[in-house]
Amino acid sequence: MRNLLLSPFTLPPPSGQTRNCGVTEVLCEACDHLGWKKPTKIQIEAIPVALEGRDVIGLAETGSGKTGAFALPILQSLLASAQRLHSLILTPTRELAFQIAEQFEALGSSIGVKTAVIVGGIDTMSQALVLAKKPHVVIATPGRLIDHLENTKGFNLRALKFLVMDEADRILNMDFESEVDKILKVIPRERRTFLFSATMTKKVQKLQRAALQDPVKCAVSTKYATVDKLQQYYIFIPSKYKDCYLVSILNELAGNSFMVFCGTCNNAQRVALMLRNLGITAIPLHGQMSQNKRLGALNKFKSKSRSVLLATDVASRGLDIPHVDCVINFDIPTHSKDYIHRVGRTARAGRSGKSITFVTQYDVELFQRIEALIGKKLPAFPTQEEEVMMLVERVSEAQRFARIEMKESTEKRKRPKAGEEAADDGEQSSGVRKKVKGGSFRGRSKRGR
Numbered sequence: 001m002r003n004l005l006l007s008p009f010t011l012p013p014p015s016g017q018t019r020n021c022g023v024t025e026v027l028c029e030a031c032d033h034l035g036w037k038k039p040t041k042i043q044i045e046a047i048p049v050a051l052e053g054r055d056v057i058g059l060a061e062t063g064s065g066k067t068g069a070f071a072l073p074i075l076q077s078l079l080a081s082a083q084r085l086h087s088l089i090l091t092p093t094r095e096l097a098f099q100i101a102e103q104f105e106a107l108g109s110s111i112g113v114k115t116a117v118i119v120g121g122i123d124t125m126s127q128a129l130v131l132a133k134k135p136h137v138v139i140a141t142p143g144r145l146i147d148h149l150e151n152t153k154g155f156n157l158r159a160l161k162f163l164v165m166d167e168a169d170r171i172l173n174m175d176f177e178s179e180v181d182k183i184l185k186v187i188p189r190e191r192r193t194f195l196f197s198a199t200m201t202k203k204v205q206k207l208q209r210a211a212l213q214d215p216v217k218c219a220v221s222t223k224y225a226t227v228d229k230l231q232q233y234y235i236f237i238p239s240k241y242k243d244c245y246l247v248s249i250l251n252e253l254a255g256n257s258f259m260v261f262c263g264t265c266n267n268a269q270r271v272a273l274m275l276r277n278l279g280i281t282a283i284p285l286h287g288q289m290s291q292n293k294r295l296g297a298l299n300k301f302k303s304k305s306r307s308v309l310l311a312t313d314v315a316s317r318g319l320d321i322p323h324v325d326c327v328i329n330f331d332i333p334t335h336s337k338d339y340i341h342r343v344g345r346t347a348r349a350g351r352s353g354k355s356i357t358f359v360t361q362y363d364v365e366l367f368q369r370i371e372a373l374i375g376k377k378l379p380a381f382p383t384q385e386e387e388v389m390m391l392v393e394r395v396s397e398a399q400r401f402a403r404i405e406m407k408e409s410t411e412k413r414k415r416p417k418a419g420e421e422a423a424d425d426g427e428q429s430s431g432v433r434k435k436v437k438g439g440s441f442r443g444r445s446k447r448g449r
Helices: 025-033 041-051 067-081 094-107 123-134 143-153 168-173 175-187 202-211 239-252 266-275 291-302 335-343 364-374 383-387 392-414
Strands: 056-059 089-090 115-120 137-140 164-165 192-197 216-219 230-236 258-261 280-283 308-311 328-329 354-360
Touching: 025 067, 025 094, 041 056, 041 216, 056 067, 056 089, 067 094, 067 164, 089 143, 089 175, 094 115, 094 137, 094 202, 094 291, 094 328, 094 364, 115 123, 115 143, 115 280, 123 143, 137 143, 143 175, 143 354, 164 202, 168 175, 168 202, 192 202, 202 354, 202 392, 239 266, 239 291, 239 383, 239 392, 266 308, 266 392, 280 291, 291 308, 335 354, 335 364, 354 364
Parallel strands: 056 192, 056 216, 089 137, 089 164, 115 137, 164 192, 230 354, 258 308, 258 328, 280 308, 328 354
Antiparallel strands: none
């Protein structure tokens, strides 16, 4: 095994420049192991100029392979000259940080690359111990990184060679601007910087001027767009029957995996509990869950042990879950650009997918803005109103159970037992853990007290 820790070496210039974008053979083999048969558009544009030593602004729609576009040049640089604390990747969300780390470890497994994920919700002492070992690549959210730069003895980034900001528009929109400014002040001016984003906002342009030197702009998509293989639909429904229509669609498309986006943490939790009471394997993912529960929920969905993930916009950016067949906008996004990112969780890397947006009497203007942004009129998803209305009684009962469980969970959180973590994902909700009579669409279960 080639190991960066033991044998830094310089590789000869790669052959087959056009076939592999200049990526060396050992990394091409790692790509093959991951099932990456050919480079994506953004990788074809960005990797050659990155390998030339230029700063890069990468603009591409979600699901276009942006992570590979910056990971491969960084790993090739590490191969040529191994160094501790070589690269820093900044991301807006914890889940995206863990996902990027997984890709770095997979691509760099044969060369001994060490990574550290530094995000909130995890014990700072254990993170400080990992940083003390000086990994090659640090993947972090801005807020927690600042905590370590200010408080962790001996940790600094004065020798940093690469800075990457992934989903840069989201980092800045989440009010991390002051943290990013602080980070820029404590890292070397002589470094390589990659700025990757699905959208180019005024804040990103400002950051570009402050952080990049003579960058090359690699724009695969110049307008807000969704991928061609995504089938997009809407349903115009009365607000009071949203739950019924959701259950109907999940039943009609049974066998697929779904990401259902809700506007609030509370609604994601409520709908997940309601669906479970009907026998549908659903799990929530939102910001009020502990980090361990969030990662657990994501892993259960990725492993297909849960078929429905109820998520807030914490999951709308960057997450790559190949088997998502359908995205449902249960609550329409208030920001039109978030629609692009939500529906981008399906139809990734050339696969096909489906999205369905619920439009109530209160959402018409927001929906019109989305259509204007993507430049197309969406067709209505075919539904049978009579069949949906037949579900009202069972859904109402499931809603009632969900409300009881939510109330019990809130009370439990206020007075948890010693050493016991609140069951904030609802998997082990106390009290009412019964299914609605006749509610299971995959084998009916009896209701008891």
